[in-house]
Amino acid sequence: MLILSLDTSAAASAALVRTGVVLQRFASTDTRSHAEVLAPAVEQLLTDAGVRGTELDAIVVGVGPGPFTGLRAGIATARMLSFVWSVPVHGVMSLDAVALDAGHTEGEFAVATDARRKEVYWARYRAGSPLPVLVDGPHVGPAETVPDLPVYGRGAGLYAERLTGSAGATELTPDAAALALVADHTFAGGGTLRPTTPLYLRESDAKVPGPRKKALP
Numbered sequence: 001m002l003i004l005s006l007d008t009s010a011a012a013s014a015a016l017v018r019t020g021v022v023l024q025r026f027a028s029t030d031t032r033s034h035a036e037v038l039a040p041a042v043e044q045l046l047t048d049a050g051v052r053g054t055e056l057d058a059i060v061v062g063v064g065p066g067p068f069t070g071l072r073a074g075i076a077t078a079r080m081l082s083f084v085w086s087v088p089v090h091g092v093m094s095l096d097a098v099a100l101d102a103g104h105t106e107g108e109f110a111v112a113t114d115a116r117r118k119e120v121y122w123a124r125y126r127a128g129s130p131l132p133v134l135v136d137g138p139h140v141g142p143a144e145t146v147p148d149l150p151v152y153g154r155g156a157g158l159y160a161e162r163l164t165g166s167a168g169a170t171e172l173t174p175d176a177a178a179l180a181l182v183a184d185h186t187f188a189g190g191g192t193l194r195p196t197t198p199l200y201l202r203e204s205d206a207k208v209p210g211p212r213k214k215a216l217p
Helices: 034-049 068-085 094-102 154-158 176-188
Strands: 002-007 013-018 021-027 058-062 089-092 108-114 120-126 133-141
Touching: 002 034, 002 068, 002 176, 013 034, 013 176, 021 034, 021 176, 034 068, 058 068, 058 176, 068 089, 089 094, 089 176, 094 108, 094 120, 094 133, 094 176, 108 154, 120 154
Parallel strands: 002 058, 058 089
Antiparallel strands: 002 013, 013 021, 108 120, 120 133
């Protein structure tokens, strides 16, 4: 199965995966240029692999949780490519990619990513094969709300002193290659993925202006 995967829940990343093997990958460290870098990166990935978009079996996109602007860029790109190439598009929770990369082998653990505002996005998992099993989440809140477990991901690194559990692999962020592997294992096991509905978990900071106050007579 040939999968194109995109994630913009943190920085922008993209990957091309065939039957569990990563053929090409791209990752940016800039968290503010998702829309500008993603489409050219996808074009370059396909060119380098000698693959046309219409040859894909599926497009997978990280649906967060993440900030509004970042998630919109990735999901909109994935939906557009799905329409243009007539390829099905599916969603995967971005924290699932971190959980897979964590490599935790037994018991329960948590993953946490940076939610800004001194908070984290987090979810609780149980170790499993080939994929970790989601037990609870996703949630957004202070680091103190994460369960007393081993915690993996950049959120754990940012707020290690506030965790009740221990921080591990604190450099991990959602990555499109891991996202594609989650999808590949899910398809291989006969499972289904999420729709591409974004997991914002917060209300938008942008507010519609209220009506103007009437001038005094």
